[in-house]
Amino acid sequence: MRTPFLHLLPIVCLLGALVSGSPNAQEPTPAPAPDAAPPAPATAPDAAPEPEAAPAPRPNRRPRRPAMVIEAGTLHPVAGPAIADGVVVIRGERIVAIGKRGEVEVPPNAVVRSFPTGHVYPGLVDAATDAFTDASVRSDGGLDAADALADVLQRRHDREDELARVGITTAYVTAASPSLLGGQGAIVRPTKDGFELWQGHERAAVQLRLTGGPNPGHPLQRQQQYDAANALFEGLDEYRKARTDHAEALTKYQKEFDEYLTWHRNKNKKDGDKPADKDAKAEAQPAAPATEPPQPAGPPEGGRRRRGGGPPRDGAAEPAAGEVEAALAALFGAAPQDQPKQDPPAGKPAPAPAGQGPEGQGDAAKKPADDKKDAGPKRPTYPKAPPPNPQKDVLLRVIDGELPLRVEAHRADELRAALQLQDERRIPVMVLERAYAAGRVADRLAERGIAAVLTDVLPASLPKAYEDFDATTLPAHLQRAGVAFAIASGSGRRAGVLPLMAATAIGGGLAEEAALRAITLTPAEILGVAADTGSLAVGKYGDVLVCDRPLFQSDSRVLLVLGKGRAEFEAN
Amino acid sequence: MRRLPPRAVLGPALLAALSATCGLARAQDVLLGARRIVVAADSVLDDGRVLIRQGKVAYVGSDIPAEARARARRVDYGDATVVPGFVLAAATLGQERDLAERALPFTPDLRAAEAFDPWHEDLLALPQYGVTSLALAPAPGNVAGGLAALVKTGRDRGTVGADLFVSLSLVPAARDQERPPTSLMGAVELLRSACDAARTGAATGPDAAVLRQAMQGTRSVFVYADNFAELNAALDLARDFGLRLVLVGAADAGKVLPRLAQQQVGVVLDSLGPEARLEQLQLPTRLAEAGVAFCFAGRPAQLRLSAALAVHHGLDRKTALQALTRVPAALLDQAATIGSLRQGCAADFVVFAGDPLDLGSAWVATWVDGELVHGTSPAASPGPQPAAEPAADAGVR
Incomplete structure (x- = not known):
């Protein structure tokens, strides 16, 4: 009789051992994140010493990165005048001090990198590039406003885009798509291995193309293009109203449903602690309401691009009806009035749950169910949501000024069309791209505060159809007119010549300080990241570019590139 | 009315003329x-x-x-x-149609000077790019295109000077036509047989005379060639017939660097653009390191940009400036007057x-x-x- 138990004994012991050891096995020590350096206090280069009472080692914590000090012959902070014999102190990800050598306190144990004849600049900001996109995306004519490029960027594709090694530490990636809407561009931070998305700026702007390119086009074609762009913004008010009404209806629904639950909870208490049939409770699976199952928010699995613009705009998390029903079932077990149903037809009795039919009930239970139902509040109807339209969601964000609209427009008439679109649709933030004829509408751009992103600022870089435009003198023209502008590579292939583009603008009459600003601080401002990058200032990221000679000289060599204080490139 | 004696008139007139002449000399x-x-x-x-x-x-x-x-x-x-x-060692100034006799593959005696237009707008635009002299070269549309001409820019019109090198072509444009040769093999054979005939005296006439000048070294030979096979064929031809060879285009010059240096061949590079591949951007540096004389040509508006890009990718400034001035002048045998x-x-x-x-x-x-x-x-x-x-x-x- 005991033999079977003896056979089972080793198995039981083994199971016991597994169970006792399982916590450690199931909860491995989390590896430290590669970028998980603890943030350092921005204003305290010398961190306060650890309290003596707490010397316990924390083996799982990554050792703190020592402060880095960059000493250079000339420091170009951009936000201020150049500093001879300058010093930048970086702790963790951010700059904690900057100034002249001897006037800045260097933390003990800091790593000092000295470049006695070098020039130090903030990391460059490329306001428009197609880096990290492959040919299929660049030629995709089917993009719309809801398409997010952040979802299709690739570290390695049909060409090598090494932005970090040329000093670019921030870049806005867009695809020069031939479609009217070119999706939402992303801000990335190039690294030595590729890039990382800038959290919170994965969807940084919406691209609109209002040009036919250098090919000659009839004015009617351009008019049609404008009409098509204008039509994109049709019906946004109605859509917004439908969304608002739905949100209000949801709020009302939630309130009524809470009342409904409360009433039944109280009623249950009054009825006494009637033991619920556990089996019935377990079997009472919540069912989605028949009328309007809410749509799950989130990306489709395996989808190429994520559509929609992230969470619902109004920020109200829509209650999942299934969860509500589950709560309901858990609360009331198999009570007849708690059947997962919605708005049964008037006069039709609710179907009885399993095991609680009339034949199984006592005398008290033989009362008609309608009596009980009429005694409490009526269960509310889940409001019907308007059909989702991710593109309209994104365009509403544009109208609300949450997302800039970046319009590619080359010729003067195309630029005027962009301005007309802004007027007509009251677009708060507009940025013009490849605005070769911007000089002809410079006054209007300055008046409205519209910024321009200039690419092709090189000699003879425009196609023959655009030979009337002088891309090299345009920056100086815009500067005189008071238009904010950035100089951008426009292409991952051109990343290395970004400083040469700025130099070309200098040759076209732009001041050297303005040229440096056009590839650092101004693009950071246009991209909305100037609080973190674009200049060498305390509190900003430690994005630093070190060259062996002035950046705008053709033979200037990159010696060191830091992104958030980490070395992304270092010359041998 | 009293008439002055002739001497009294002649004296002041001579003085005035002399004074004017001296003033003119000073102004010059x-x-x-x-x-x-x-x-x-x-x-x-x-x-x-x-x-x-x-x-x-x-x-x-x-x-x-x-x-x-x-x-x-x-x-x-x-x-x-x-x-x-700046000197452009080979340019067609948008006149490709007039600078190649497409019906005939072999016309080494045709003169580009005959197609020169002193008022051509591309010519008059050259000074703003810093170009003051160029070789107006036959287009690469036939295997032996003809003789290039030295051209100088000017304020209102350009001027044409001496005949320069003989232009040959091995690129597809020279053989992708509805007349022989239609292949690289055919083009090379055409040139070899023509040079052989000119050397032995079997062929006479102006075309053979031009080839004899090339083989005697009194006239340099510019060959349009880009890929490895074309470059090798041109180098073989130069070696076998003693030609003073200059390669035009030479995109794959990096693959034949030792031969270029050994045969002392010059290279006329196409203009560099910002989207050029890295190996193209670094080619000038590699040529300089190998001791190969090279210069920039291609789009005149991008001449300076090409040099700047080469400097950006490692070429030293002195060599880059030489590639715009002295080297092209030397390749054109005009170093005594320009560059x-x-x-x-x-x-x-x-x-x-x-x-x-x-x-x-x-x-x-x-x-x-x-x-x-x-x-x-x-x-x-x-x-x-x-x-x-x-x-x-x-x-x-």
């Missing part, structure tokens, strides 16, 4: 001054002076006689930099606000044969100059 002398004058890539005058007489460089630096210095019209560009005018500002050379120069290889240096002016043809001239002060003029310039570096 120009004393060019600038903070930096690049006489040649390896010879730079700091705060230098150059005396220009009758369109040529008469004296440089401390060699300028005090008297000539005092009498010359001064043109001082202040802090600017003066460099020799530098040495004594006796044409006074072709370009003025930049700073170093021409920095794109931040604005182009200011272009002079050809001692005359301003494009850009701005500083306020010139007429001579004579006071004696306080410095006796000598800073030394030549």
